[in-house]
Amino acid sequence: xxxxxxxxxxxxxxxxxxxxxxxxxxxxxxxxxxxxxxxxxxxxxxxxxxxxxxxxxxxxxxxxxxxxxxxxxxxxxxxxxxxxxxxxxxxxxxxxxxxxxxxxxxxxxxxxxxxxxxxxxxxxxxxxxxxxxxxxxxxxxxxxxxxxxxxxxxxxxxxxxxxxxxxxxxxxxxxxxxxxxxxxxxxxxxxxxxxxxxxxxxxxxxxxxxxxxxxxxxxxxxxxxxxxxxxxxxxxxxxxxxxxxxxxxxxxxxxxxxxxxxxxxxxxxxxxxxxxxxxxxxxxxxxxxxxxxxxxxxxxxxxxxxxxxxxxxxxxxxxxxxxxxxxxxxxxxxxxxxxxxxxxxxxxxxxxxxxxxxxxxxxxxxxxxxxxxxxxxxxxxxxxxxxxxxx
Amino acid sequence: xxxxxxxxxxxxxxxxxxxxxxxxxxxxxxxxxxxxxxxxxxxxxxxxxxxxxxxxxxxxxxxxxxxxxxxxxxxxxxxxxxxxxxxxxxxxxxxxxxxxxxxxxxxxxxxxxxxxxxxxxxxxxxxxxxxxxxxxxxxxxxxxxxxxxxxxxxxxxxxxxxxxxxxxxxxxxxxxxxxxxxxxxxxxxxxxxxxxxxxxxxxxxxxxxxxxxxxxxxxxxxxxxxxxxxxxxxxxxxxxxxxxxxxxxxxxxxxxxxxxxxxxxxxxxxxxxxxxxxxxxxxxxxxxxxxxxxxxx
Numbered sequence: 001x002x003x004x005x006x007x008x009x010x011x012x013x014x015x016x017x018x019x020x021x022x023x024x025x026x027x028x029x030x031x032x033x034x035x036x037x038x039x040x041x042x043x044x045x046x047x048x049x050x051x052x053x054x055x056x057x058x059x060x061x062x063x064x065x066x067x068x069x070x071x072x073x074x075x076x077x078x079x080x081x082x083x084x085x086x087x088x089x090x091x092x093x094x095x096x097x098x099x100x101x102x103x104x105x106x107x108x109x110x111x112x113x114x115x116x117x118x119x120x121x122x123x124x125x126x127x128x129x130x131x132x133x134x135x136x137x138x139x140x141x142x143x144x145x146x147x148x149x150x151x152x153x154x155x156x157x158x159x160x161x162x163x164x165x166x167x168x169x170x171x172x173x174x175x176x177x178x179x180x181x182x183x184x185x186x187x188x189x190x191x192x193x194x195x196x197x198x199x200x201x202x203x204x205x206x207x208x209x210x211x212x213x214x215x216x217x218x219x220x221x222x223x224x225x226x227x228x229x230x231x232x233x234x235x236x237x238x239x240x241x242x243x244x245x246x247x248x249x250x251x252x253x254x255x256x257x258x259x260x261x262x263x264x265x266x267x268x269x270x271x272x273x274x275x276x277x278x279x280x281x282x283x284x285x286x287x288x289x290x291x292x293x294x295x296x297x298x299x300x301x302x303x304x305x306x307x308x309x310x311x312x313x314x315x316x317x318x319x320x321x322x323x324x325x326x327x328x329x330x331x332x333x334x335x336x337x338x339x340x341x342x343x344x345x346x347x348x349x350x351x352x353x354x355x356x357x358x359x360x361x362x363x364x365x366x367x368x369x370x371x372x373x374x375x376x377x378x379x380x381x382x383x384x385x386x387x388x389x390x391x
Numbered sequence: 392x393x394x395x396x397x398x399x400x401x402x403x404x405x406x407x408x409x410x411x412x413x414x415x416x417x418x419x420x421x422x423x424x425x426x427x428x429x430x431x432x433x434x435x436x437x438x439x440x441x442x443x444x445x446x447x448x449x450x451x452x453x454x455x456x457x458x459x460x461x462x463x464x465x466x467x468x469x470x471x472x473x474x475x476x477x478x479x480x481x482x483x484x485x486x487x488x489x490x491x492x493x494x495x496x497x498x499x500x501x502x503x504x505x506x507x508x509x510x511x512x513x514x515x516x517x518x519x520x521x522x523x524x525x526x527x528x529x530x531x532x533x534x535x536x537x538x539x540x541x542x543x544x545x546x547x548x549x550x551x552x553x554x555x556x557x558x559x560x561x562x563x564x565x566x567x568x569x570x571x572x573x574x575x576x577x578x579x580x581x582x583x584x585x586x587x588x589x590x591x592x593x594x595x596x597x598x599x600x601x602x603x604x605x606x607x608x609x610x611x612x613x614x615x616x617x618x619x620x621x622x623x624x625x626x627x628x629x630x631x632x633x634x635x636x637x638x639x640x641x642x643x644x645x646x647x648x649x650x651x652x653x654x655x656x657x658x659x660x661x662x663x664x665x666x667x668x669x670x671x672x673x674x675x676x677x678x679x680x681x682x683x684x685x686x687x688x
Contacts, residue, residue, distance in 0.1 A: 364548075
């Protein structure tokens with residue numbers, strides 16, 4: 001895959017939300033099943049997942065109604081889990097889904113603890129492991145027997161692919177070469193990164209239970225003050241700093257993900273897509289809504305009300321936003337190094353192979369990684385050859 | 392024209408049967424046949440340009456070379472074996488207890504049925520919490536407040552699989568118990584009286600009277616439970632999603648993934664058809680056993 005894809009994606013974020021047939025990553029916004037209403041209005045159906053902050057969406061729909069009285073938006077809410085949401089869309093739209101663009105991951109940590117032990121925020125994964133071990137050992141001795149260095153998402157599901165990709169890419173490896181259709185799983189960089197997670201993260205700095213964690217469980221551990229480092233989507237920042245939901249509000253630091261020495265940090269893209277169903281009868285109205293959603297004005301509403309990172313780079317310098325969310329300034333970096341998952345119409349099948357391989361690799365310490373990686377690579381290439389055959 | 396009484400009765404009978412037959416045809420036969428039809432085609436939803444070419448038995452030969460499918464089949468068979476054995480044993484115990492006369496029997500009978508009445512998805516979610524590595528009840532009962540000893544049950548392939556089986560046994564033993572109870576209740580009381588007069592011990596009464604007479608009911612419970620266990624899906628879906636490392640992947644969940652996540656309609660249907668044929672085979676064997684061995688006497 002081309003390294004520049006991530007950056008390019010951001011720069012053209014306005015143009016991003018174009019119709020992409022057959023491309024199937026995880027959709028978070030989706031239009032479909034449109035039809036003409038009786039009252040002369042054009043009706044579009046908007047499928048999204050359950051909002052963390054519904055008030056923000058109420059406001060957006062109100063503003064849209066004011067600007068476009070001729071279009072009626074009907075919202076349908078899907079499950080929060082990305083895997084389940086994708087399954088729902090597949091069912092609904094027979095997988096002719098379209099999705100584009102951008103979201104990001106970051107690592108957050110206990111600022112108070114790092115300060116107490118006079119440690120700088122970790123730049124590399126190795127540093128993070130060393131710091132986590134040091135702090136955990138001390139904290140366990142002094143206060144809390146149930147304390148861990150790190151929490152992330154390592155259950156056998158889509159999130160596992162995102163987590164593992166970040167280690168692999170930040171070690172100079174790759175999952176899939178889009179041009180050659182070859183998998184990079186069995187190359188040294190990728191294997192080393194997977195081995196690093198298996199030997200240093202799982203049941204080491206992170207509890208073994210992370211093998212069963214999706215986002216909510218991993219965040220729980222962190223907001224209860226039982227972990228030093230935590231990797232999640234940006235919403236975790238808001239939750240960690242909310243005194244009603246977090247025991248560590250105000251004690252949290254955030255930055256882009258660490259890297260392996262001599263390489264670059266990468267965050268996985270995903271979850272901030274909008275698409276138009278190819279079955280839609282009102283593509284123009286849907287496009288109007290997408291343009292509206294991605295406009296600077298509305299992105300600002302979303303950022304301010306819901307704490308979501310905007311999809312427009314200009315807003316990362318916006319005074320109002322930075323006042324409420326000072327960390328967005330740093331997060332522009334995270335954003336610009338964000339990297340999409342492999343783009344193929346058969347991504348769900350590829351993802352299942354990846355989930356299987358990663359889960360196997362990190363949960364059994366004595367597995368022959370090279371052999372498993374080669375098997376997974378062959379399976380992925382077999383899947384991709386289907387697409388080539390179809391033309 | 393005047394129909395004979397017999398003919399009219401027959402016509403009336405068929406008329407009454409029609410809605411039920413239609414229901415079975417539309418909701419059982421049609422989907423089975425359609426799955427079979429799909430399984431003979433190469434259909435990939437995300438590659439609509441492929442169309443739906445006929446592919447003969449390609450999907451089937453691919454299925455028998457698919458290591459994950461074979462692994463899931465193995466898991467499913469292990470699951471079926473252990474859960475049915477434990478469910479029948481526990482079901483028998485439950486049935487024997489609630490068949491006795493004691494104060495508060497009505498309450499106990501109702502309580503025993505609660506697990507069965509709870510929707511599986513809800514029960515699975517509950518069991519997922521019970522086996523949670525940080526706040527799970529299982530850890531609390533075993534280790535109390537010694538949180539450093541807490542184990543991540545669902546993160547270990549062996550214990551995760553055991554957890555799913557425990558949840559299933561908890562959930563459906565009472566259903567087996569209910570079927571066996573029905574069998575117990577038709578055993579005439581005077582048999583036991585006669586046995587007592589002849590000096591048979593409690594154990595002898597159970598071995599020689601209860602067990603043989605309740606056998607048909609046990610076999611029916613066995614049939615129901617085997618078929619149901621073979622189609623296990625919701626427990627896996629909620630508790631583990633087949634993980635870790637496919638340790639809890641079962642055929643139905645694998646098929647679901649193939650169809651709904653990966654969009655491989657043809658191949659996924661092949662898995663459904665396999666599940667159907669295995670269930671059919673099991674039920675034929677059971678019905679043979681029940682039909683010949685027991686009801687003849």
